Every structure is written in structure tokens, then in C-alpha cells.
């Protein structure tokens with residue numbers, strides 16, 4: 001398909017590109033339970049991520065270099081539990097911006113920004129052009145459109161009064177999720193790459209809205225540290241966890257039996273997996289609800 005490439009803005013043959021990096025889907029196929037499902041049709045397994053004609057092959061190669069660095073130096077060591085400290089140079093922010101930029105463009109192409117305020121639409125356009133100029137090496141300055149990286153793991157116990165989704169830990173360790181999030185004075189691009197969440201700031205209500213998670217430029221170190229997240233982000237985690245569980249609860253008997261067989265066939269691997277540990281923690285926090293949330297519909 002010949003059209004204008006969204007990055008170099010030249011008219012070229014466009015590739016059918018992954019909106020999220022393809023290594024993520026390859027990794028999940030290899031290590032995860034492998035079930036990705038679309039919300040339109042949860043009974044159909046999809047083994048690949050969402051694709052769109054966005055980039056020419058030259059621009060796709062540029063992204064590919066940063067994706068490879070992120071996958072090899074960060075994503076894989078982090079998920080395989082061998083490395084929690086990562087020294088990084090400019091490849092990390094370039095990768096993060098390439099992800100946030102793609103998701104924002106995707107929302108724009110798919111329907112504009114109907115739920116954003118006029119100010120947020122203006123900020124979104126500014127973020128797109130500022131991120132694009134950075135990706136093309138035309139500027140070193142992304143202004144207020146910062147990138148953040150939030151690691152998530154398993155919550156083992158919880159003593160607060162407000163309730164957690166009975167599926168929260170499984171959402172944390174096993175889900176890929178993207179969204180354009182907003183409140184009246186906040187607007188963010190959210191890309192959950194399994195246990196690493198990239199957030200691109202479009203509008204923040206206060207300086208340092210997210211604490212301890214900003215990706216530094218040109219270099220920095222990712223290490224265990226205390227992180228401050230606003231309550232609306234935590235609410236979003238809970239809401240999405242319930243949504244994923246609801247989606248799973250609409251699976252047919254046939255699909256459930258396919259999933260249980262794929263677990264039974266590889267019980268040793270399952271016991272070592274994050275999803276197994278996460279299920280145990282969901283049960284210890286939420287009790288029977290951790291199972292009930294998946295059973296509401298398919299038992300009918």
C-alpha cells in the first residue's frame with residue numbers, strides 16, 4: 001500500500017507494522033500461556049498483535065534498532081528475573097517515545113480524540129510533533145511530554161480498606177494493554193508491555209505527577225526505588241483487571257478446555273510461571289472471588 005509514512009512523511013510503500021513491538025508477541029508466545037484475544041471475539045485466539053499501515057520500511061528499521069536494544073538489554077532480563085538494575089543510554093527513551101507516539105497516532109487515525117478536551121487535543125498534536133522530531137533526531141528536547149517506565153509485580157498481601165480486583169495480579173504479570181487515558185486535567189498514553197508499563201505524558205496536572213519513574217535522557221539507571229503513583233492510575237489497573245477477567249468469563253467451554261489442556265501439557269513450566277504465582281496471590285488476597293470472577297458466564 002502506497003501512502004504517506006507517518007514518521008518521514010514521504011509517500012512510500014508502507015509496511016503493515018505492529019502497533020506494539022513484535023518482540024513482545026514472540027516472547028509471549030514462547031513464555032506465556034499464549035492467549036491473546038480480541039475483545040470483539042474472545043473465543044478466537046490471536047497470536048499476533050494489532051497491525052496498521054504506519055511506516056515505510058526505512059522508518060520501521062529505525063524503530064527496530066531501539067526495539068532490539070530494549071528487548072535484549074531490558075525486557076528479557078527483567079522478565080526472566082536475572083536483572084533488576086539496568087544502565088541505559090538514549091535507546092530507552094527513543095524506544096519509549098516510539099511506543100507512545102505509535103499508540104497516540106493509532107488513536108488519532110482510528111477516531112480522532114472525541115473524549116479529549118480542546119486543550120488536550122492541542123497538547124496531543126504538540127506531543128505527536130515533538131516526539132516525531134525527537135525520533136527523527138531533529139531535537140533533543142521533548143519539553144513536558146516526558147516518558148515514564150513503571151515496573152509492576154505481584155502484590156502478595158494488602159491491608160487497605162478499598163478492594164483490589166480479584167484478577168489484579170494476573171493482569172499485572174500476564175496482560176498487554178494500551179490506552180489513551182484522561183481525566184479533566186490529565187492525559188496519558190498507557191502501554192503495558194507485560195510487567196513494564198510505558199507512560200507518555202501529554203498533559204499532567206502538577207509537576208512530578210509520577211514520582212521516581214521518569215526515563216532520563218541521554219542516560220540513566222533503572223533500579224529498585226520507591227515509586228509514587230496517583231490513585232487514578234491504581235483505579236485504572238483495577239478496572240482493566242476486571243475487564244480482562246470479564247472477557248475471559250465469556251469464553252466458551254471449548255476454549256476453556258483448550259486452555260486447561262495447554263496448562264496440563266506443561267505442568268512443570270506452569271508451576272514456575274509468573275501466572276501461577278500471581279493466581280496464588282490473587283487467591284490469598286481475594287479468596288474464592290479470584291476464581292468466581294472467571295466463572296460468571298461460561299458455566300451457563
Ligand SMILES: [Zn+2]
Pocket residue numbers: 005006007008009010012055056057058059060
Ligand atoms: Zn518513513
